[in-house]
Amino acid sequence: ETGVTQTPRHLVMGMTNKKSLKCEQHLGHNAMYWYKQSAKKPLELMFVYNFKEQTENNSVPSRFSPECPNSSHLFLHLHTLQPEDSALYLCASSSTVGLAGEETQYFGPGTRLLVL
Amino acid sequence: KQEVTQIPAALSVPEGENLVLNCSFTDSAIYNLQWFRQDPGKGLTSLLLIQSSQREQTSGRLNASLDKSSGRSTLYIAASQPGDSATYLCAVSGYSTLTFGKGTMLLVSP
Numbered sequence: 739e740t741g742v743t744q745t746p747r748h749l750v751m752g753m754t755n756k757k758s759l760k761c762e763q764h765l766g767h768n769a770m771y772w773y774k775q776s777a778k779k780p781l782e783l784m785f786v787y788n789f790k791e792q793t794e795n796n797s798v799p800s801r802f803s804p805e806c807p808n809s810s811h812l813f814l815h816l817h818t819l820q821p822e823d824s825a826l827y828l829c830a831s832s833s834t835v836g837l838a839g840e841e842t843q844y845f846g847p848g849t850r851l852l853v854l
Numbered sequence: 855k856q857e858v859t860q861i862p863a864a865l866s867v868p869e870g871e872n873l874v875l876n877c878s879f880t881d882s883a884i885y886n887l888q889w890f891r892q893d894p895g896k897g898l899t900s901l902l903l904i905q906s907s908q909r910e911q912t913s914g915r916l917n918a919s920l921d922k923s924s925g926r927s928t929l930y931i932a933a934s935q936p937g938d939s940a941t942y943l944c945a946v947s948g949y950s951t952l953t954f955g956k957g958t959m960l961l962v963s964p
Contacts, residue, residue, distance in 0.1 A: 740897065769950075780858065781943070781954040794950065828897055835950040842888060843952060845897035 741765040742846035744829050750852045751819065759814040759849045761829030769835045770812040771843065772804060775826040787812060788835040819853045826850050856881045860944055860955035867934055868963055875929040875958045877944030882922050889918050889929050890943040892957070898943060902929070934962045 742763045751757050763770065772784040786794035787806040801823075803815040812829055830843040857880045867873055877887070886905045890898040902911045902918040904927070910919040917930040931938060941959045945952040 740899065742897070744897075778956065780956050781945075781952075783951055786950060788950075830898075841886075841947075842900050842903055845890075845899075847895070847897045850895075 740844045740846065742829060742831055742844050744827075744846040744849050746849060747847065748850045748852075750854065751816070752854055753819060753821070755819075756815070756817045758816065759827055759829075759851075761812040761814075761846055763810055763812075763829075763831040763844070763846075765831060765833075765844060767831040767833050767844075768809050769832045770806060770809070771830040771832075772812065772814055773828040773830065775828060775848070777825075781828065784814075786835065793835060816851075819851075821853050824851055824853045856884075856946060856948065856953040858944055858946060858953050858955035860942075860958050862958055863956065864959040864961075866961045866963065869934060869936060871934050871962075872930070872932050873934055873960075875931070875942055875944075875960070877927040877929070877955055879925045879927075879944075879946045879953075881946075882925055884922065884946040884948070886947050887918075887920050887927050888945045888947070888952070889916075889927075890945060892941045892943060894940075901942075931960075934960075936962050936964050938962050 770787045774782045784798045785804045805813040826848045828848045829846040832843045861876045888903045889901045904920040915932040920927045941957040943957045945954045
């Protein structure tokens with residue numbers, strides 16, 4: 739276990755549904771990230787939060803809405819998704835946003851999302 | 855824009871073989887390079903991290919090298935075991951982001 743948990747692990751939703759993904763880290767980190775992993779594509783960074791403030795939004799459609807109420811929790815609210823949004827959504831955390839030196843990110847197990 | 859390429863996309867070897875996974879990147883202005891392992895249905899686990907000023911890192915049967923000027927890294931796995939079967943991802947770091955390759959899917963058969 740990496741100290742980063744995600745729920746649910748699997749989710750099936752219709753295009754008109756609203757759902758939320760949850761991520762929690764128990765590592766005392768200050769930065770949290772959402773990534774999308776689609777079949778046959780590299781991991782894509784979606785959002786970065788540092789001390790609860792969003793520092794990066796990688797041109798993500800507004801049907802994905804992140805929320806970071808504190809440094810330990812990160813949510814991804816989903817509404818009116820499309821079938822092409824089906825993917826593995828990974829959460830990660832790091833002690834700081836800067837990745838110089840030996841800083842690394844710790845990943846959760848992911849939520850496998852299927853949009854019908 | 856940084857791009858990371860991993861070759862081969864898939865590799866199947868018998869147990870005991872030594873093998874090399876390749877990673878190349880287009881922009882040499884990186885802070886570090888990391889190799890991750892991803893098992894089916896699970897997240898990523900960091901295996902080795904090489905800082906931009908370093909040439910290689912070793913952990914057990916794993917050895918990773920970095921040639922920043924040519925934009926290349928290799929992951930060497932010695933005496934492969936069935937438990938090494940997984941997808942191996944290479945990632946290079948900018949200031950606050952990791953750019954990943956698509957990965958190499960490795961299968962080690964008994």
